[in-house]
Amino acid sequence: xxxxxxxxxxxxxxxxxxxxxxxxxxxxxxxxxxxxxxxxxxxxxxxxxxxxxxxxxxxxxxxxxxxxxxxxxxxxxxxxxxxxxxxxxxxxxxxxxxxxxxxxxxxxxxxxxxxxxxxxxxxxxxxxxxxxxxxxxxxxxxxxxxxxxxxxxxxxxxxxxxxxxxxxxxxxxxxxxxxxxxxxxxxxxxxxxxxxxxxxxxxxxxxxxxxxxxxxxxxxxxxxxxxxxxxxxxxxxxxxxxxxxxxxxxxxxxxxxxxxxxxxxxxxxxxxxxxxxxxxxxxxxxxxxxxxxxxxxxxxxxxxxxxxxxxxxxxxxxxxxxxxxxxxxxxxxxxxxxxxxxxxxxxxxxxxxxxxx
Amino acid sequence: xxxxxxxxxxxxxxxxxxxxxxxxxxxxxxxxxxxxxxxxxxxxxxxxxxxxxxxxxxxxxxxxxxxxxxxxxxxxxxxxxxxxxxxxxxxxxxxxxxxxxxxxxxxxxxxxxxxxxxxxxxxxxxxxxxxxxxxxxxxxxxxxxxxxxxxxxxxxxxxxxxxxxxxxxxxxxxxxxxxxxxxxxxxxxxxxxxxxxxxxxxxxxxxxxxxxxxxxxxxxxxxxxxxxxxxxxxxxxxxxxxxxxxxxxxxxxxxxxxxxxxxxxxxxxxxxxxxxxxxxxxxxxxxxxxxxxxxxxxxxxxxxxxxxxxxxxxxxxxxxxxxxxxxxxxxxxxxxxxxxxxxxxxxxxxxxxxxxx
DNA sequence: TTGACTTCCGAAACCGATTTTGTAAACTAA
DNA sequence: TTAGTTTACAAAATCGGTTTCGGAAGTCAA
Numbered sequence: 001x002x003x004x005x006x007x008x009x010x011x012x013x014x015x016x017x018x019x020x021x022x023x024x025x026x027x028x029x030x031x032x033x034x035x036x037x038x039x040x041x042x043x044x045x046x047x048x049x050x051x052x053x054x055x056x057x058x059x060x061x062x063x064x065x066x067x068x069x070x071x072x073x074x075x076x077x078x079x080x081x082x083x084x085x086x087x088x089x090x091x092x093x094x095x096x097x098x099x100x101x102x103x104x105x106x107x108x109x110x111x112x113x114x115x116x117x118x119x120x121x122x123x124x125x126x127x128x129x130x131x132x133x134x135x136x137x138x139x140x141x142x143x144x145x146x147x148x149x150x151x152x153x154x155x156x157x158x159x160x161x162x163x164x165x166x167x168x169x170x171x172x173x174x175x176x177x178x179x180x181x182x183x184x185x186x187x188x189x190x191x192x193x194x195x196x197x198x199x200x201x202x203x204x205x206x207x208x209x210x211x212x213x214x215x216x217x218x219x220x221x222x223x224x225x226x227x228x229x230x231x232x233x234x235x236x237x238x239x240x241x242x243x244x245x246x247x248x249x250x251x252x253x254x255x256x257x258x259x260x261x262x263x264x265x266x267x268x269x270x271x272x273x274x275x276x277x278x279x280x281x282x283x284x285x286x287x288x289x290x291x292x293x294x295x296x297x298x299x300x301x302x303x304x305x306x307x308x309x310x311x312x313x314x315x316x317x318x319x320x321x322x323x324x325x326x327x328x329x330x331x332x333x334x335x336x337x338x339x340x341x342x343x344x345x346x347x348x349x350x351x352x353x354x355x356x357x
Numbered sequence: 358x359x360x361x362x363x364x365x366x367x368x369x370x371x372x373x374x375x376x377x378x379x380x381x382x383x384x385x386x387x388x389x390x391x392x393x394x395x396x397x398x399x400x401x402x403x404x405x406x407x408x409x410x411x412x413x414x415x416x417x418x419x420x421x422x423x424x425x426x427x428x429x430x431x432x433x434x435x436x437x438x439x440x441x442x443x444x445x446x447x448x449x450x451x452x453x454x455x456x457x458x459x460x461x462x463x464x465x466x467x468x469x470x471x472x473x474x475x476x477x478x479x480x481x482x483x484x485x486x487x488x489x490x491x492x493x494x495x496x497x498x499x500x501x502x503x504x505x506x507x508x509x510x511x512x513x514x515x516x517x518x519x520x521x522x523x524x525x526x527x528x529x530x531x532x533x534x535x536x537x538x539x540x541x542x543x544x545x546x547x548x549x550x551x552x553x554x555x556x557x558x559x560x561x562x563x564x565x566x567x568x569x570x571x572x573x574x575x576x577x578x579x580x581x582x583x584x585x586x587x588x589x590x591x592x593x594x595x596x597x598x599x600x601x602x603x604x605x606x607x608x609x610x611x612x613x614x615x616x617x618x619x620x621x622x623x624x625x626x627x628x629x630x631x632x633x634x635x636x637x638x639x640x641x642x643x644x645x646x647x648x649x650x651x652x653x654x655x656x657x658x659x660x661x662x663x664x665x666x667x668x669x670x671x672x673x674x675x676x677x678x679x680x681x682x683x684x685x686x687x688x689x690x691x692x693x694x695x696x697x698x699x700x701x702x703x704x705x706x707x708x709x710x711x712x713x714x
Numbered sequence: 715t716t717g718a719c720t721t722c723c724g725a726a727a728c729c730g731a732t733t734t735t736g737t738a739a740a741c742t743a744a
Numbered sequence: 745t746t747a748g749t750t751t752a753c754a755a756a757a758t759c760g761g762t763t764t765c766g767g768a769a770g771t772c773a774a
Contacts, residue, residue, distance in 0.1 A: 005420050007479060009760055020724045025762055033722060052479035056416045057760035060729045074450060079643040085442035092463040093431060104461045106449040122364060122409035231647045260647045267649055286436040290588045290617045292624055292649035366730055377754045382732055392752060414730035417759045
């Protein structure tokens with residue numbers, strides 16, 4: 001009644017009905033050359049025996065896994081990237097409806113990331129990849145294109161014409177961000193950016209610069225710092241910017257994690273965030289609503305992005321030309337309480353800070 | 358030189374060397390009945406052709422997937438559970454070294470959770486499961502034991518004798534928590550718990566109650582509330598407790614998410630957390646260090662728990678008796694700044710709150 | 715009645731590995 | 745020298761599906 005390994009096989013079903021196993025397979029795959037009677041009997045037996053086809057066996061013959069892969073880079077001992085967590089959550093939820101599964105792997109260096117992709121391809125564990133946090137020149141993309149292996153990127157690169165991607169309009173968003181800050185009355189605006197090889201970090205920095213230019217404000221290199229995308233990075237970035245002779249009254253941060261760290265430092269130094277110092281983040285993480293004061297941020301809904309990208313990848317796997325699946329989304333400013341008109345001039349700010357050192 | 362589907366198969370290697378494919382397989386699986394010369398030639402060819410065995414084909418024959426599964430429950434539109442994110446991160450990191458992969462799936466109801474486990478077993482996509490957030494009577498455990506399918510639980514149930522689990526000593530931890538609060542001078546201590554069907558929520562509640570009893574404080578049912586394990590739940594729980602005629606001066610929360618929400622409400626009501634009101638969480642989430650004030654919490658390192666549990670599961674899959682793999686860990690109190698001696702009596706607190714309603 | 719078409723399904727090949735079985739050649743022992 | 749063992753590998757079976765091929769039975773037109 002059951003296969004030697006305990007579970008019901010197609011052979012069991014076929015024997016139970018008295019047909020060839022090929023016939024069972026054809027019924028299950030909706031072939032039309034099966035009489036209604038036979039179909040009924042087979043379907044009944046499938047239900048009765050609780051038969052599910054083995055995806056392993058099916059994959060072997062069809063060459064498809066019905067599994068998508070994601071390789072998440074991990075650094076040192078630090079915790080999970082909250083943005084990626086939301087993103088993965090969104091992918092998994094979408095896949096549930098699409099009858100696919102998600103394989104999550106980690107890798108601790110750029111080299112290891114590449115090797116992991118290679119291993120998953122060679123071992124045929126996945127049909128395609130979702131890439132996150134694309135770099136300006138992304139070796140993963142070169143590799144996967146060379147292999148002609150399906151993938152969709154979350155984020156673009158310096159030349160995004162030939163592959164499928166979903167991205168937010170980072171530059172426009174940060175131009176708006178600066179405009180918003182200038183509208184509030186800020187003239188000295190600091191920027192806490194991310195590693196320069198990350199594409200979105202560059203685009204947001206460009207947006208910051210162009211926004212300043214639009215407002216007729218002269219760029220000042222010392223107002224731009226670059227940090228790892230963690231709370232600690234935010235602390236350090238804010239520390240540097242506030243140590244300037246004339247510190248900025250507003251801090252535009254490239255992610256929420258950075259912004260939360262920056263907020264922390266500001267409070268530690270006795271500044272009222274949203275008054276003495278304005279801080280704006282980017283990601284729209286749920287936790288941002290629960291820090292003090294609640295973080296004003298650009299929201300891109302990591303979760304729905306995950307779902308959207310999963311669907312794009314399935315299209316690409318099924319043969320859609322990747323170059324036709326490219327989508328630019330907008331990020332919305334979610335105003336909470338960490339921004340406001342500057343309560344102090346940069347000079348007053350500097351004086352207040354000197355007292356607390 | 359390469360199989361019809363693009364990748365190198367064992368047949369390609371065999372032909373290249375001029376041996377039977379079974380011989381190649383034996384070399385790769387370290388059989389001893391192969392001459393040194395042949396072994397060398399085959400190994401060289403494997404390297405030259407860049408051959409990796411197809412895990413699909415291998416699985417079919419061996420009946421093993423080298424993949425572990427986790428089904429994460431998701432509710433409504435809410436974001437990812439930050440504890441689970443850390444936990445999954447830990448699992449994935451550990452598996453990287455163990456040459457296994459992790460399949461992450463979501464399910465949106467208890468019924469769906471069960472069905473998903475069933476599907477993954479029947480389709481033979483995983484070798485075992487990791488269960489999280491065990492319930493007092495957990496249907497997943499009944500189901501998997503009935504199926505004789507390997508799993509390890511993070512958390513116990515009302516009868517944890519017969520399966521493998523890793524858990525923290527929830528009750529002892531919360532007894533310590535109460536002791537700590539009493540030591541600070543608190544006499545009126547509120548408890549924000551989680552859904553009563555979650556085992557850890559019950560154990561922590563029992564710890565809370567026993568801790569009070571040890572301190573000779575009479576239990577008061579109105580000081581215990583039950584909420585969903587989200588920031589919103591924390592907000593609502595704190596709202597209820599602070600609305601009491603004589604509100605508690607300390608809030609013991611069953612998770613960090615709840616504690617962060619509770620902190621939020623307290624600040625909104627004008628209370629100084631760590632002075633007027635003490636709040637303690639549980640999970641040791643990284644973000645806890647970045648809220649204001651930094652959250653005092655019991656830390657259980659979700660990440661290392663994930664790694665440990667992955668290793669346990671592999672042992673169970675390989676035949677270890679599950680009942681012999683049970684591990685009780687301790688949680689450490691990480692003192693940050695959300696706790697302290699009560700600056701106000703409950704009466705003063707109530708008065709202060711009346712002003713801000 | 716016969717040849718041409720459908721309809722429906724059994725039989726067998728196939729996917730790419732692992733494992734079992736069998737055997738020629740070399741080696742050992744008597 | 746001969747029988748018995750090893751050694752080292754080829755050949756074939758197998759895992760559980762999907763897909764191709766082909767043929768029996770029934771239908772239809774001439």
